[in-house]
Amino acid sequence: MNDLPNIELAPVDIEPYRSGNTGIPFMTTFDSGKPGPHVMVMAVTHGNELCGAIAVDWLFKQDVRPLAGKLTLGFSNWRAYQSFDAADPFASRFVDEDINRVWDVSTLEGDRVTVETERAREIRPLLDDIDLLLDIHSMTTVCGPLMLCGPHQKGRELAKAVGIPEHVVCDEGHAAGKRMRDYGGFGDPASPKNALLVECGQHWEARSAQVAHDVILKFLEVTGVVDADFVAEHIKVAAAPAQKVIEVSGPYTIEADQPFTWKDNYTGFEVIEKGGTVIGWDGDKEVSTPYDECVLIMPNRIKSRGHSAVRFGRYVD
Numbered sequence: 087m088n089d090l091p092n093i094e095l096a097p098v099d100i101e102p103y104r105s106g107n108t109g110i111p112f113m114t115t116f117d118s119g120k121p122g123p124h125v126m127v128m129a130v131t132h133g134n135e136l137c138g139a140i141a142v143d144w145l146f147k148q149d150v151r152p153l154a155g156k157l158t159l160g161f162s163n164w165r166a167y168q169s170f171d172a173a174d175p176f177a178s179r180f181v182d183e184d185i186n187r188v189w190d191v192s193t194l195e196g197d198r199v200t201v202e203t204e205r206a207r208e209i210r211p212l213l214d215d216i217d218l219l220l221d222i223h224s225m226t227t228v229c230g231p232l233m234l235c236g237p238h239q240k241g242r243e244l245a246k247a248v249g250i251p252e253h254v255v256c257d258e259g260h261a262a263g264k265r266m267r268d269y270g271g272f273g274d275p276a277s278p279k280n281a282l283l284v285e286c287g288q289h290w291e292a293r294s295a296q297v298a299h300d301v302i303l304k305f306l307e308v309t310g311v312v313d314a315d316f317v318a319e320h321i322k323v324a325a326a327p328a329q330k331v332i333e334v335s336g337p338y339t340i341e342a343d344q345p346f347t348w349k350d351n352y353t354g355f356e357v358i359e360k361g362g363t364v365i366g367w368d369g370d371k372e373v374s375t376p377y378d379e380c381v382l383i384m385p386n387r388i389k390s391r392g393h394s395a396v397r398f399g400r401y402v403d
């Protein structure tokens with residue numbers, strides 16, 4: 087990338103949270119001693135996504151303790167995060183592979199050994215106890231924040247209860263492997279467990295830290311961890327425009343060994359009026375929108391074969 091975005095955020099020191107109290111490095115659980123859900127806020131699933139670490143560090147420093155149930159604060163791919171270098175900021179997304187594509191049971195119980203499969207195996211027993219998960223992310227392109235709520239109604243309802251950000255995207259995930267938010271009961275429509283993945287904006291724009299901060303506060307209120315007074319005292323942007331829901335029909339998965347070539351400088355949420363409109367090229371292959379009024383979600387300029395170039399969707403309300 088020669089058009090490197092400005093790096094407006096700086097990584098915070100998460101070393102004080104290494105020992106935690108769960109036996110798993112960088113995982114800390116606070117137990118209210120009262121009945122209630124086990125709620126988790128996870129940062130740095132991707133190591134170059136700084137906003138989650140900043141917001142979770144703030145929560146620790148506020149000494150937030152759950153009013154009911156349990157609260158776990160975690161830093162998923164801490165090794166990747168600790169390798170963050172502002173001079174090469176894309177390099178620290180992961181160490182060996184994307185930890186948010188290893189949550190298929192076949193992978194978790196298979197024999198592939200990477201930094202990320204080993205870390206996922208280490209986290210898995212704790213994750214099995216989580217009822218409500220918020221996984222904090224950010225994006226490569228400068229794009230408004232969005233909540234990825236998964237394919238099921240329960241995810242959509244939780245996203246609507248949280249109330250921010252404005253865009254809620256209902257999707258199945260990626261061909262390249264299962265995300266944490268789709269693991270186990272989170273991805274089972276019959277389970278009361280639920281999970282959200284928030285994309286807070288571009289990785290290094292200051293706004294992404296504000297979005298992460300506010301979304302965590304609203305999520306913790308909705309899940310009964312903190313009360314409305316705490317949220318009102320600390321939220322940075324109180325106004326919440328009416329949410330818009332986009333149903334994703336599927337990702338376009340890249341076949342060529344090179345990044346996708348885009349026809350225009352799409353940044354996400356563009357609505358392409360006519361089905362069959364060419365939006366770019368996968369190697370030599372022309373790629374067009376599958377239907378009218380198609381919304382482009384998270385167009386990616388970096389990934390190549392096997393990864394999602396974009397998701398196609400429709401506004402539903």
Ligand SMILES: [Zn+2]
Pocket residue numbers: 131132135222223224
């Ligand atoms: Zn991410």
